[in-house]
Amino acid sequence: MAKLKRRYEKSGYLIPIYSNNKRALFERPRKNLYLNKMAFEMGFNWLFAIMAGGFILFLAIFAAGKLINSGSVTANTLNAKNFVNVLETWEAGLAAGVKPPELKFKTNTQLYFTCSADTDLPFGKQSVSASDQIFNERYSQQGYDVTIKSKYIFTENMLEGKTFFPFSVGFFMPFKVADLIVFSDRTYCFYDAPEQFKMDLEQLQLNNIQFPNKTTICKGVNVCFKSGKTCDVSVSTAGKYVMKEEQRLFYDGNLIYAAIFSSPEIYKCNVERLMKKLNQLAYIYIDKIKIIERKNCKSNVENKLYQISAITGNFTFSEPAFKNIIKIADEIDAINNDADPGCKLYKNEEKNEY
Amino acid sequence: MMLILDANYIKMKKKMNTKAQLRIQEMAFMLVGVFLFFALVGLIVMGIVYSGLYKTRNELAQQKTFGAMVALADSPEFSCVSSKSNCIDGDKAISLKNKTEYIKFWPFSSLRIITRYSAFNLNYDEMIECTNANYPDCDVITVYDTGASGEIASSNFVAFCRKEYQDFGNLQGRSYDDCEIGMIVAGTEYKNSPI
Numbered sequence: 001m002a003k004l005k006r007r008y009e010k011s012g013y014l015i016p017i018y019s020n021n022k023r024a025l026f027e028r029p030r031k032n033l034y035l036n037k038m039a040f041e042m043g044f045n046w047l048f049a050i051m052a053g054g055f056i057l058f059l060a061i062f063a064a065g066k067l068i069n070s071g072s073v074t075a076n077t078l079n080a081k082n083f084v085n086v087l088e089t090w091e092a093g094l095a096a097g098v099k100p101p102e103l104k105f106k107t108n109t110q111l112y113f114t115c116s117a118d119t120d121l122p123f124g125k126q127s128v129s130a131s132d133q134i135f136n137e138r139y140s141q142q143g144y145d146v147t148i149k150s151k152y153i154f155t156e157n158m159l160e161g162k163t164f165f166p167f168s169v170g171f172f173m174p175f176k177v178a179d180l181i182v183f184s185d186r187t188y189c190f191y192d193a194p195e196q197f198k199m200d201l202e203q204l205q206l207n208n209i210q211f212p213n214k215t216t217i218c219k220g221v222n223v224c225f226k227s228g229k230t231c232d233v234s235v236s237t238a239g240k241y242v243m244k245e246e247q248r249l250f251y252d253g254n255l256i257y258a259a260i261f262s263s264p265e266i267y268k269c270n271v272e273r274l275m276k277k278l279n280q281l282a283y284i285y286i287d288k289i290k291i292i293e294r295k296n297c298k299s300n301v302e303n304k305l306y307q308i309s310a311i312t313g314n315f316t317f318s319e320p321a322f323k324n325i326i327k328i329a330d331e332i333d334a335i336n337n338d339a340d341p342g343c344k345l346y347k348n349e350e351k352n353e354y
Numbered sequence: 355m356m357l358i359l360d361a362n363y364i365k366m367k368k369k370m371n372t373k374a375q376l377r378i379q380e381m382a383f384m385l386v387g388v389f390l391f392f393a394l395v396g397l398i399v400m401g402i403v404y405s406g407l408y409k410t411r412n413e414l415a416q417q418k419t420f421g422a423m424v425a426l427a428d429s430p431e432f433s434c435v436s437s438k439s440n441c442i443d444g445d446k447a448i449s450l451k452n453k454t455e456y457i458k459f460w461p462f463s464s465l466r467i468i469t470r471y472s473a474f475n476l477n478y479d480e481m482i483e484c485t486n487a488n489y490p491d492c493d494v495i496t497v498y499d500t501g502a503s504g505e506i507a508s509s510n511f512v513a514f515c516r517k518e519y520q521d522f523g524n525l526q527g528r529s530y531d532d533c534e535i536g537m538i539v540a541g542t543e544y545k546n547s548p549i
Contacts, residue, residue, distance in 0.1 A: 044374060044377075044378070045374075045381070048378070048381055049381070052381070052385050056388060056389075056392075059392070060392075063396065074407065078410065081414050082414070084418070085417050085418045086421075088418050088421035088425065089421040122455050123455070123458075123459050149458065149459050149460075149461075150459050150461070175430065176430045176433065178430065277430075280453070280455060280456075281430055283449075284431060284446055284450065287448075287449030288445045288446050288449055291448060291449065291486075291489070291517070292517045292529075295517045295519040295529055296527060296529060297517055297519075340529065342517075342530055343517075343529050346435055
């Protein structure tokens with residue numbers, strides 16, 4: 001008891017004392033009371049205020065953090081939405097190629113692209129989300145995915161920068177199926193490109209495309225049309241394929257641009273989506289044949305259209321399936337070209353062959 | 355030496371306890387008040403922020419509709435046989451009528467094509483709806499209509515072309531494209547609440 005009392009005396013707290021009638025009484029040790037003038041009594045009010053204040057402060061900081069975070073997510077989602085809105089106006093029509101203005105963001109921005117041919121059937125979908133740079137190398141939280149269903153964007157899985165370089169070309173199989181929108185963020189160096197290909201790309205006046213010769217130096221993604229160089233992308237115009245990331249991407253016509261500029265996953269997925277659109281368009285042309293028959297127009301492509309729609313409905317990317325579609329498309333084109341000029345089902349501009 | 359406190363001190367202590375309890379109650383009430391105040395402020399801020407978001411969402415949706423609608427005539431589903439820009443092939447458009455697959459493809463809540471100039475001043479219920487049977491003697495092709503409760507309509511003039519046949523007699527004749535001014539009318543669903 002004496003030991004305990006001494007300890008209490010030293011501490012400066014009230015000491016419980018039991019009197020004779022066993023009632024709890026209190027005594028403040030006089031010595032400590034007068035000597036320890038700096039002593040501070042931590043009453044309940046203080047403890048309670050500190051705890052409650054801390055809790056409110058924590059809640060306020062937490063809410064502010066959440067608000068800032070949701071603000072940046074909202075801003076990034078709006079960025080992606082604006083990006084999609086810009087794309088909506090890009091329909092090249094029957095033009096050979098269109099170069100929309102470069103897309104510029106205020107700060108460094110990362111654009112993430114995904115593609116799915118098996119969801120949102122029959123057309124599949126693409127998604128884009130954005131994230132802008134806050135400071136140093138740090139990027140804000142990615143915004144929500146914005147879905148694109150009616151466009152076919154060929155790009156790497158992630159683009160980064162302030163300026164992006166788009167161009168758009170038509171895809172014909174044999175009639176126009178869609179516009180291929182190609183997006184890039186880096187410099188591409190084309191070596192030994194065929195003259196026609198070079199001319200078509202130069203016409204678009206893209207600032208990130210270079211055709212270096214022996215005297216010029218180009219730093220970027222090396223695209224080679226002949227073997228023997230260290231290349232990131234190799235193009236075989238004889239085999240009609242592009243080798244990228246050790247994968248063989250078969251192409252036809254303007255799909256060559258898509259294969260060069262996009263990641264293999266996005267390329268294959270978008271080609272599958274294009275084939276599904278071709279499938280729907282084939283049925284529209286079949287219906288059109290029935291309508292124009294009333295106006296004395298006869299077309300012999302109906303059977304071939306049924307044939308192409310049968311194999312494009314559940315198309316998965318493979319060389320034989322792709323080449324089979326190209327073969328039937330060429331047959332449809334030949335029949336349509338032989339039709340009465342007033343009764344042609346469709347008319348195309350000159351098809352690019354690389 | 356210890357000082358033993360008397361009964362007055364105990365009474366005072368009891369009084370202090372009652373006061374402390376009151377203070378705890380006051381503090382608790384104040385805490386609830388502060389919490390409710392912050393919650394209310396938060397709700398008001400969220401309300402303002404989200405009403406702005408819905409406004410932005412509607413503006414962006416309308417922009418998207420307008421952009422897509424302007425480009426629609428040049429899309430493969432509608433484009434004319436001849437390489438004309440901003441021209442709709444009516445023979446293709448009529449076949450889109452029953453294709454429900456396209457409802458989610460374009461960013462419109464409804465899509466209509468008014469096929470002739472004379473119908474521009476009519477209400478939809480006064481127009482003759484095009485079907486496979488009465489085409490081309492009709493006023494409007496409703497490609498689809500999702501029946502959205504709130505809708506903003508955007509429109510764009512286009513050339514509306516279809517195949518026609520001119521009979522010269524003696525089994526002679528020619529097929530040609532007959533075009534007149536038409537209009538694309540696309541709707542955007544207007545949202546003003548999360549529900």
